[in-house]
Amino acid sequence: MTNKYYEFFCPVKVIAGKSALEHIPYELTGLAAKRPMIVTDKGVRAAGLLDPVIAACEESGLEIVSIYDDVPPDSSTTVVRDIAGIYRQEKCDSIIAVGGGSAIDTGKAVNILVSEGGDNIAKYSGAGIIKHPLKPFFVVPTTAGTGSEVTSVAVITDEAKGVKLPFTSSFLLPNAAIIDPRMTLTLPPHITAATAMDAMTHATEAFTCMAKNPLSDAYATAAVKKISHSLLHVMDNPKDTDGRLELAQASTMAGIAFSNSMVGLVHALGHATGAICHLPHGLCMSLYLPYVLEYNLEEIRAPLGELLLYLEGPEVYSATPSSRRAEASISALRKLRDQLYKRCQLPRTLKETGKVQEEQLDHIAEMALDDGSIMFNPKEVTLEDARAVLRRAWA
Amino acid sequence: MLAKRIQPMIFQARRLYVEMMFQVMGRALQAVSEVDDSVKNEARALPEGFLFEMMVMPDGPRLIVEHTGLGRFHFHGDSAPRPIDLSIQFKHIAHAFLVLSFQEKTSVAFANDRMLVDGDISYAVRMTRVLNRLESFILPKLIAQRAVKEYPANLHLPEKLISAARIYLKVATNFVETVRA
Ligand SMILES: [Fe+2]
Numbered sequence: 001m002t003n004k005y006y007e008f009f010c011p012v013k014v015i016a017g018k019s020a021l022e023h024i025p026y027e028l029t030g031l032a033a034k035r036p037m038i039v040t041d042k043g044v045r046a047a048g049l050l051d052p053v054i055a056a057c058e059e060s061g062l063e064i065v066s067i068y069d070d071v072p073p074d075s076s077t078t079v080v081r082d083i084a085g086i087y088r089q090e091k092c093d094s095i096i097a098v099g100g101g102s103a104i105d106t107g108k109a110v111n112i113l114v115s116e117g118g119d120n121i122a123k124y125s126g127a128g129i130i131k132h133p134l135k136p137f138f139v140v141p142t143t144a145g146t147g148s149e150v151t152s153v154a155v156i157t158d159e160a161k162g163v164k165l166p167f168t169s170s171f172l173l174p175n176a177a178i179i180d181p182r183m184t185l186t187l188p189p190h191i192t193a194a195t196a197m198d199a200m201t202h203a204t205e206a207f208t209c210m211a212k213n214p215l216s217d218a219y220a221t222a223a224v225k226k227i228s229h230s231l232l233h234v235m236d237n238p239k240d241t242d243g244r245l246e247l248a249q250a251s252t253m254a255g256i257a258f259s260n261s262m263v264g265l266v267h268a269l270g271h272a273t274g275a276i277c278h279l280p281h282g283l284c285m286s287l288y289l290p291y292v293l294e295y296n297l298e299e300i301r302a303p304l305g306e307l308l309l310y311l312e313g314p315e316v317y318s319a320t321p322s323s324r325r326a327e328a329s330i331s332a333l334r335k336l337r338d339q340l341y342k343r344c345q346l347p348r349t350l351k352e353t354g355k356v357q358e359e360q361l362d363h364i365a366e367m368a369l370d371d372g373s374i375m376f377n378p379k380e381v382t383l384e385d386a387r388a389v390l391r392r393a394w395a
Numbered sequence: 396m397l398a399k400r401i402q403p404m405i406f407q408a409r410r411l412y413v414e415m416m417f418q419v420m421g422r423a424l425q426a427v428s429e430v431d432d433s434v435k436n437e438a439r440a441l442p443e444g445f446l447f448e449m450m451v452m453p454d455g456p457r458l459i460v461e462h463t464g465l466g467r468f469h470f471h472g473d474s475a476p477r478p479i480d481l482s483i484q485f486k487h488i489a490h491a492f493l494v495l496s497f498q499e500k501t502s503v504a505f506a507n508d509r510m511l512v513d514g515d516i517s518y519a520v521r522m523t524r525v526l527n528r529l530e531s532f533i534l535p536k537l538i539a540q541r542a543v544k545e546y547p548a549n550l551h552l553p554e555k556l557i558s559a560a561r562i563y564l565k566v567a568t569n570f571v572e573t574v575r576a
Contacts, residue, residue, distance in 0.1 A: 007508045127511060166516065211506035262506065370440075370517035376506055380527065 006213035008260045009170060012150050016179035016249055018241075021052050024096070024138060025060035027176050031136040033094035037087050038064055039107045040098040041071040044142050047186055053098060053140060066090040071099065075106040076157045077165070080121045084113035094136035097174075098183075100195075101146040101281075104139050108154035108172045111137050122158055122165055130169040139174040142183045144247040145195025145282050147202055147255020149177035179252055181245040189235060189344040192247070194282030196231045197340070199223060199251040200333075201266050201285035204293070206257035207307060208300040209264040210376045220257035225310040226250035231336070235343045264377035265368070266292045269389065272367035277356045286337060286346055287353070291393045293330050295385065299378040301326045308332065351395040361390045409492050413451065416495040417458035420449075420529065421470035424460050427532055428468040435466030437525050446475050447522055448482045451491045452511075481514035481522065501526050 015023050028036060036057070040050060045067075054064055068083050087095070087110065095114075097107025112124050115134035124130060139149040154167045187195070203223040206216050230246040237243060269292070270284035293304060305325030309317040311332040320328045340346040347353040350361075365386035368374065374381055427434050441447075443464040450457035459471040459479070485491035490509035493499040501523055504510055512519040 005507045005509070127513060209506075210502060211508075370520055372516035372520060375502060375520050375523060380502075380524075 006211070006215075006261075008213060008215040010150055010173075010256050010260070011170070012173050013176040014150075014179065014252060015176055016252070017245060018181070020178050020180040021056040021140070021182070022059075024053070024140075024178060025057050025062040027138070028057075028062060028094060028136060031094070031175060033136040034062070035065040035090070035092045036062070036094045036096050036136075036138075037066045037068065037083075037090065037092040038096050038098055039071060039083060039110060040067070040069050040103050041073075041100075042069055044099045044103070045069045047142075049142055049183055049186075050098060052180075052182055053096070064096075065092050071103045071106045073102050074157050075102045075109070076159045077121050078159060080106060080109040080113060080156055081119050083110045084119070087114045094138070096138045096140060098140045098142060100141070100143040101148050104141070104146070104148040105154040105156060107137060107139065107174075109156045109167060111135055111172070112167065121156060121167075125165040125167055127166075127168040129167075130171050132171065134171050137174045138176050138178060140178045140180070140183060141248065141251070143187065143191065143195045144184050144244070144251040145198035147199065147251055147258065149174060149179075150252055150255040151259040153259075177252060179245070179248045181241045181248060184244045184248050185239060185241065187238075189238065190346060191282075192234060192238070193231070193340045193344050193346045194280055194286060195251070196227055196234075196247055196282075197286035197289070197337075197346070198282035199247070199254040200227045200231075200336075201270075201289050202254035202258040202263060203227070203250075204289065204307065204333075205263040205266055206254070206261045208293070208296065208303045208378065209262055210378055211261040212303065213261055216257040216261040219253045220261075221307070221310045223250040223254035223257060224307055226253070228311045228332070228336070232339055232343075235340070262376040263373045264292070265296070265374060265379075265381055265386075265389070267373040268368040268371035268377070268381075269364065269386070269393075271371050271373065272364045273350075273356070276360055276364055276367065277353070279353055279355055283347060283353070286340070287348060287350065288389070288393055290330050290334050290337070291389050293333070294392070295389050296377065296379050297326060297330075304329050349395050350390070350393050358394065361387065361394065365390055406488075410456065410488055413488060413491045413495055414456040417449065417456050417473070419533070420495075420526075421458045421460055421472065423529055423533055424468045424525070425470045427529055428466060431528065431532070434525055434528050437521050437528075438462055438466040438468060440521060441518060442480075444477075445481070445518070446471075446477060446479045447518075448475065448479045449485075450482060451485045451488050455485075455488055455491070479514070481512070481518045483519065483522070484511045484513060485509060486511070497530065501530070 057064055066086055068086060095107050095111055097104045109121050111134045112130060113121055141149050152168060152170045152172045154172055156165050158165050203220040207220040226246045227250045230243045234240055234243040234247055266285055266288045269288045270281060273279055273284045274281055308325045308329045311329055337348050341348055350356040365383055368386050369383055428438055441462040445462040446459060448457055448459045457473045459475045460468045461471055463469045486509060494501060494504045
């Protein structure tokens, strides 16, 4: 018998498709919530994305008691404390986070404070600190990439100490994730591309890293298939609702996959690059993905080869000899990146970003080696290995 | 019927083995940090006075080492002089046994949800690399390959450690054979 053992957990109700937003009032009522607060950012509000959410609730006689729309891109402990203050003052009883990774993480952190009490979110940092269910919490993602609507993690910056505080608990998971294609319809091309490649990376790493398991595999392959199928189509037809919904669902599925089987070196390098060179996360994912797969190749040949079926479809898969499928999967991803570069100049190398200096590579390598994601990479990464991958990704 | 009588003995033996292996690892960590540059380099990034613990939940055997500076570890046995900075916690003694008898790699045990990290994850990543390196010291190549993701190419075993390692290994393999049956 093998030592293989795994855990899989996703209690989030997924509410997806046409007119999904209109289910919010019913779902909130089902949790005895009557006074929801919306947590979002200025960009979401300016794009008019709150309007359908508010209209959906008001039409059902459910009043949105308070709207906080000033979540910064890197949310902080002060922001969380302020929002919790408003929540208490307005006697809210539930939270709806509308936005991308930062708004969702902020919603999770606010939920800790308003449920557990106090003003100091840092107190709850770490794993397993929270022992009770929190207030009703819904997430409406407005990007199709992070998968934060189905992860049990939030990261909040402690400005005073200059550190990023991680929060991990299954109680951070929202009660429901509402996937409505209206929310991603107006995403600009480069964000559509970068966030979809983030989801692609979640699925690919979930499928090829150490904690892969049969359940997360099913979500990962389905996500890869949807993204390969729909991404370029959506890039060419941004108003296509069905295509947008496919990408949004794929992002949630990839999120379910990686929150149960973790990610690897692409994310370790990406987190470090994001911190040092201030490049968007999805861009870094797209950039590093093929180079890391090449580095891991001999360890992941079998699963990576299997992905070819979902990347390129049955014809290409069956026409490719099994000994060449892993390489063909990498080529398929490179091809996709070339197409994205053509459509929105999504960088394929560090040099193409124009924001990274060659002298910074060593610093990125060192920082990546301290990143938690590196633990689940199928190959044990040394500093020299990380440097080598970065040099290949340079130009 | 027989199983009922034999089980408690196995449980007790397993616990003794885990306790013993923590002792061995604690001493070995201290010894290796005195001779091995790669362990020293990993450890140097930890704060001075940093306390690392590996323990079995809820209140089982534990091993505590301190980074005393310059990449050196000091073994504290099973009691800490101050609150712990980083704790790696096995969910059950059975899981600790899998890892400490080298049937499951440390990194795989993490991936398999056998243990939890309490503390800074970047330190946990670092300590996992130190533990991998340690395992390759304690074990001959064949078994170490099972215990760590990759067997380091630049491993030069000091003579003293080789002989010690042989003894531990003998205990470990005998024990695994007994318990597996
Ligand atoms: Fe990501």
